[in-house]
Amino acid sequence: MKNKLIYMWENLPITRKLFLEIAATAVVLFASNLFIYTQINQMVERMNSVYMSNVNLNELSDSLSEVQNYMYRYLQVKDSESLTNYYRSEQDYRKLLEGLNVSVTDNKIQILEKNIRNMSDSYLAITDETVQAKRGQNVEKYKVSYEAALKQYRFINNDISVLNSLQFKNNSASYQTLQAALQYLEVISSVILIIVMIISITVMMMITKDMVTPLINLAHTAKLVGQGNFNVKVPAVQAGDELGIVTGTFNQMVESLDEYVQKIKESAEKEQEMKERELLMENHLKEAQLKYLQSQINPHFLFNSLNAGVQLAMMEDAEKTSVFMEKMADFFRYNVKKGSEDATISEEIETIENYIYILNVRFAGDIHYSSCIEEGALNYSIPSMSLQPLVENAVTHGIRNIEWPGKIHLSVKDREDEIEIRIEDNGKGMNEETLKRVQAGKPSGERKESTGIGIYNVVSRLRLYYNYDDIFHILSEGEDKGTTIVLRIPKRGGGSYVSDIGSG
């Protein structure tokens, strides 16, 4: 029951809580005021009625005098008006007498009242007799009766005055007591009011504090959160009112804020990383392009010249020369055209083949090139000019100047989620030291006869392009035992991730 009440109270809206609180205080104050007011009112009423008995006695005395006077008047003049008046006043007097005590008690006042009543009865009997005697012209009798009536009239008057003074004395004492009581009551009332006030104020303060404390906590926490501290929480509020809701929601909000900020931080870091990578790639590309540009002296003029050479060779039926020149033109065109774009693996392979052909013409078929290509891998994209430098490297550093026929084997394998490209030669091979240096990706420095793009450039570009370190492997079993370069390229369909890098 109690818990239920507390539960109900806690789930009340603040407006209703405040209203109930103020209403309860008001009701309590009103009730105590009412109580006090009633008490004081009663007291005042008592005080007002204290002298009532004296007033009544005075009325009685006046009425008695009237009876006596009208009787006297009638005896004097015997007119009907006095007679009527006499009877009326007698009636009045009897009515007043009814208010007096009849029982025998040991209270002086009541005994006096009883005496007055009985004496008045006797007196009225005598006055009646007197009036009757007067009407009957019984002069002798009415005179005697009148004397008797007068005597009793005096007795009664005396008793009334005694009673009056007795009651006055009593009443004065009562009045004084009541007055003292009233003062006492005032003090008590003030004390009660003060107590009620103190309690009401304390209760109100405590309840209000219950309501305000969460707000203060909330404000404090909000300040902390505003300063960037998300690890704070507002102490939970049990109440189900607005404050409870606000506190709960605030805590939730802080949590989500924390999460969001974390996420944003992460993505900002990522972006930063990506930007750095892009910049690096751009640098490498720029470097590669620069190298090309150095070697491209008006390529269009060269291509056109080469094409003119192809035409000329065909006209002279020099078929080999024609093919050679065509391949040369294709090779350089590719270089120029694809310098800034992604290429497919098949385009790269074609370029390799063109390059080998050219070399074989230059060096009279010294290079034995073979390839094993899986069709499925051909259409995946790859940064342009990434395979040819490797082949060039194999030729330059591998099979040039060896005593045995140099071989180069290219294989492209379509693995599950990557494409493995292998370039094998049976050339000089390299020792462990060189192998480590190359694997670590350090430029060698000697580039006399290359097309200008070093292995380091290729590897860096690939790594940046795919954002994947484990992309390049170089294997050699030792000096004169050939070298194998293995590229593991993640599959990345036709779409290009950083296709527009060099287009600017």
Place this chain on the structure above:
Amino acid sequence: MDKRKKSLLLLVLAGLLVIVFLTGLTSSFYGYVLKKTGLEHSEKNSVYKYHYVMIIDNLDSQFWNDVYESVREEAALHDAYVELKGKDQSSEYTTVDFMDMSIAAKVDGILLEFTGETRLEERINEATAKGIPVVTILNDAPTSGRKSYVGINSYQLGQEYGNQILKILPKETRKIRVLMFLHDNSSDSSQSQIFNQINNRMVTSGETSNHIEVEEVKVPSGRAFESEEIVRNLFQNDLGPPDIIICMDEVDTEAVYQAVIDYNCVGRTQVIGYYKSKATLDAVLKGTMAMSLYIDTRQMGKYSVQALTESIRDGRTNSFNSVDLEFVTKENALGFVNNQWSSHEK
């Protein structure tokens, strides 16, 4: 939080307790005030069936107050309340007037100290005619229609006085004067009878008959300081103060005693006092007063109420109830001081 709630509850409870306590205090105080102001007296007073009136001559008398006290006690046992009427300093009524009042007030019974006023017997008869029984106390009105008399046997008392006087008589052969103050006006009253009996006793006693003279002084009732002046006159008389003075009333007793001291007559003038006021008892103890008459007020109250009740209930009663009397002398005064005085002292 919980602790705060607890203290809050405690505070509210304490406050309520204080308020309840104050309210209780107020209401009890209020009740006390009401009682004190007498506004509720009708509930507090006991109610009786009969209303008696006791009419006496002097309201200030210790003797009569003692009688009234026992009358009240006895009356309460018989379901009756007794109202005391009598003369005091401010009163201008006579006993006859009181009788008239009581008859007009239709009381149930009257106890009357018969004063011998004229027409008082008529009033007794009138009351009897109206069905109000009248019982005379201390002084009788034997010729009236009173239902009963409660008091001392005058003859017996006179004899007793005589005996006591003989005891304290100075052993001289000169003429000895015995003086008695009477408050009664009629010649056949109780006090006159007492006087006659004393006189008789003195005269009939062989040893004293010749040289003892018994005088009476009548003190008229209703005039202030009457006895005091009479006493002073007596002492300033050429004859000198009498040898023995018999008082039939407390005021006389004290006035005479004071005069005896003032005129330096201690030892020469013997005083036989009346009743046992403190001063009287002191004087008897010191030996400056010979003795004092003590009438049993308890018996008097008891018998008078019984007589009234009987006459109301049965219509008749004993016409005479004798009350014990005793003389307080130096020998037994201490007993009175210890027992009786203390029981009536308020």
